[in-house]
Amino acid sequence: MIFAKRLILWYLENKRDLPWRATKDPYQIWLSEIILQQTRVEQGKPYYFKFLNAFPDIFSLANASEEEVLKLWQGLGYYSRARNLLFTAKYIAFELGGEFPQTHKELIKLKGVGDYTASAIASVCFDEAQAAVDGNVFRVLARIYGIETPTNSSAGIKEFRNLAQNLISRDDPANFNQALIEFGSEQCKPRNPLCSTCTFASECVAFNQNRISQLPVKLKKLKVQKRHFNYLVFLSEKGETVLEQRRGKGIWEGLYQFPLVETTAEASVENLVQEEEFQNYSLETIDGLSLYNDTPIVHKLTHQHIFTKFWIYSCRELPQKGISFEEANKFPVPVLIENFIDTFDF
DNA sequence: AAAGCGGGGTG
DNA sequence: CACCCAGCTTT
Secondary structure, three states: OOOOHHHHHHHHHOOOOOOOHHHHOOHHHHHHHHHOOOOOOOHHHHHHOOOHHHHOHHHHHHHHHHHHHHHHHHOOOOHHHHHHHHHHHHHHHOOOOOOOOOOOHHOOOOOOOOHHHHHHHHHHHHHOOOOOHHHHHHHHHHHHOOOOOOOOOOHHHHHHHHHHHHHHHOOOHHHHHHHHHHHHHHHHOOOOOHHHHOOOHHHOHHOOOOHHOOOOOOOOOOOOEEEEEEEEEEEEEOOOOEEEEOOOOOOOOOOEOOOOOEEEOOOOOOOOOHHHHHOOOOOOOOOOEEOOOOOOOOEOOEEEEEEOOOEEEOOOOOOOOOOOOHHHHHOOOOOHHHHHHHHOOO
16 A cells, blocks of 8 residues: 555544644634644644634734734744734735635745645645645654655755655645654654554664664754843832843844843853943942842753843832833743743732 | 754653 | 754844
C-alpha cells in the first residue's frame, strides 16, 4: 500500500480530538495555526479558546486594539505573531471584505503566514495539495528515509518539502498533512519514539540501522547571550508606579515594563546610579532606592538569559506620568514582569 | 545563509 | 542540563 494511504489509516485510528479539528472555517484554522507556531498543542489550546471567545470572527478581531490582542497573547511568546495576527485580520476584514484567501499562492502573502501555515490552511480548508512541513514532518521523514541533510538548512528545507510534496495524497491532502504531523507528535516522538508499535518500522531506515537518536540532523544552535536588566519600580505616595512600552526591534516589542536600565554586568547601587539611563529618570534624591532581590532573577529564553534586579524606588512624585498599582495588571507585559507584579505587595 | 524572536515541557 | 515545540521575518 502506498505511504499516504497507510499514514491516513493510522491517523483515522489514532488522531486526537482537538478543538480546531471540528471545523474547516479558515478563520479558525488560521487562528489555530498562528497560535501553534513553535508552540505545543497543550500550551496553545487555552489561548485558542480565549481568542475564539473574545473574537468569534475576523471582523471582531479586526476591530480590536493592539493592546487588547497583546494582552490576550501574554505568556505565549513570539509576540510578533500577535501583532501580525491583528494586521492580517484588518487586511482581510477591510481590504478583502472578510473573504479569506483560498489558495496557497495568496495565503502565503499574508503577514505571519509562511509556507507551512499557507499549506496547512490551503489543504485543511480548501483541499489544495500542498505539503505542510513542520518540525514533526522533518523528523518523521528524516527517520523513515534516513535523510541526513540538516532540517534547518536551506537545502534541507527544500529537500524535505519536495519529498513531502511527492508523498502527499491528491485525494485527501487535508488528512495527509494532519496525519503526518500527528504521527510525528504522537508516534515518532523526538525522544523514545514508539518504534515497537510503528506501522513503518519494517522500512524505517533510522530504526533498522539503529540511528533513531541521530535523526533528524540539525545545525548547531547559537549560544545564549547573557543580559543584565535593572527595573526601576517607582512607588509614589499616591500609590502609583511607572510602566513604559518597549519600542523598536527586539525582544518583547510592544509589551510594557518598568523603566529599564540595562548594564553590561550585574550592577550594584553605586554602578546603577552612574548609568546615563538611570539619570534620565532622575529624582532629586536616591534615598528611596532599595534593592528588591539581592540575587538576580534569571529569566531564561531560548536565545538569551536575562539576569534581573528589581529596584524599588519610593518617591513623593513620579519622574513621569504614572498609573495606579491596580492598573498595572491591565497592560500586556512579559512573563518576567507579570511574575513580579503577582508577587510584589504594592 | 544566518540571526532574532518566548515560554514551557521533557528526559 | 540540552533539546524541542503544528515557524516567520529580517538582516
